[in-house]
Amino acid sequence: MTDSLDALDRLPLRDDLRGRSPYGAPMIDVPYTLNVNENTHPMPPEVVEAITEAVREAATGLNRYPDRDFRELRAALAEYLGQGLTEENLWAANGSNEILQQILQVFGGPGRRVLSFMPTYSMYPLLALGTNTEFVPGERSADYSLDAALAAEQVRRHRPAVTILCSPNNPTGTALGLDVIEAVYEAASEFDGVVVVDEAYAEFARDPEDTALTLLTGRERLIVSRTMSKAFALAGARVGYFAAAPAVVDAVTLVRLPYHLSAITQAAALAALRHREGLLANVEDIRRQRDRIVARLTELGLEPASSDSNFVFFGGVRDSRGLWEDLLADGVLIRDVGIAGRLRVTAGTEAEVSAFLASLEAHLENRR
The missing domain is CATH 3.90.1150.10 (Aspartate Aminotransferase, domain 1)
Incomplete structure (x- = not known):
């Protein structure tokens, strides 16, 4: 291990990466x-069979690139979420981590800040680091809650290009009231800030209908991130997605890698959505x-x-x-x-x- 660290130290790394540790549980x-x-x-065995068959069919065309814009999957995700969303409102990537990375590539970057409220998901600072975005650790109350006034005041004070709200929050498991999201969005709108609500665990909430998806209409800089890793039991497939105004989807296409979502991934996700019950x-x-x-x-x-x-x-x-x-x-x-x-x-x-x-x-x- 020491030899490996010495070899790493000899590489011409970016200065801000020296001494850092990768994410890892x-x-x-x-x-x-x-x-x-x-x-x-x-x-469930029937879902395993359905995914296996879908992947087998997709495998016959692996000599060709997949659908670059994965419109069938986006339409299926929109139908699952409801709220009047269409495929134009949906985007997907290899896990919600890549979703968040793409958002920071578009709206973050050098000279810009991303704010989130600690303790929260440990990948947020790492994603900020990887996109040359300054990470600002916001504060919660002593009991780890976050009320609308406290959150909005910090947004106004720090003026971040992106604010990430994790709800339910990781690692505390606590959910945010919609009033907190509304207050943060209103504060961020004073300087055209983007607000991301990371709802990776939304399906487990005591009231799954109490979601930031209900706030999307009329809020062009609000993004709601979801994943198929948790409730859908697809952690190994790596499928994350977000819902937002169509212009946000168009913006993310500026930084996505070509054909970033494989045909196998698309096939597995579609089969899972068809068998979501x-x-x-x-x-x-x-x-x-x-x-x-x-x-x-x-x-x-x-x-x-x-x-x-x-x-x-x-x-x-x-x-x-x-x-x-x-x-x-x-x-x-x-x-x-x-x-x-x-x-x-x-x-x-x-x-x-x-x-x-x-x-x-x-x-x-x-x-x-």
Whole structure:
């Protein structure tokens, strides 16, 4: 490892990349992997068959480039979201990370700022770094909430080219009220700022209809980002997308790579959308397991945050790193988010959640 770091240091890297570490959650082979907010429920066999058949058909044409503008997929995504959206309002890429990267390539860049409210998704600063955009870490209240007045004041003070609101927020799981999004958009409109609402976990919300998608009409600089990694259980397929005014879609085409969405990816995503009833059937069970975790942690005297996502962020632990190691020794991998006294666990299957709770209860008293 030392030799590799020495070799890296000898390369003519950009100065702002020196000493940086790449994004990475631990990838450890354990019985219960509950650290990266995957949908841990098995893919329904009928969906596996449908995706396999769609990919097989797509494979016959792999000697040709895919549909560069993937209009069939965009139309299918628009139909799934509803809200009167059409394919002209939709764009997709290889995961929502690439979606956010493309947005910053268009609206960020040298001399511009992107604001988000910490703690939040750890990729935002890295995406800012990769696009030469200054990252401004905004503040939340002590309980990690974010109200309209606090958010809007910071937008007016920092005047970012792009503001990213994560709702439900990662790692806390808390959702934003639509009044916060409206206030941020109004503040950003004073200087033509773009507002992105990252709704990667929207399908798990207690009220999935309470979405920023309902605010798109008349707001030309509002973008709502989604993913098929979570509720659709397609983390391995890498499909993210956004909904916005058609002009925003046109803007992103200026920076997208040619044919960036492969024929295989398009085929898999379309097959999943056609069979979404079977895929989304697990969402309610995931909500139940999430609420089960919250209830039990509360009974144990811990401090779980109110969650609208498929994970639970909790505090009340004196030695969070030690507890993380205890759980790992039992074969349960959760996420150390780097915040003292707090950890995050994915709401998995009933068996996975039972294993987590049993391990937690066995070790908790030694780590309080």
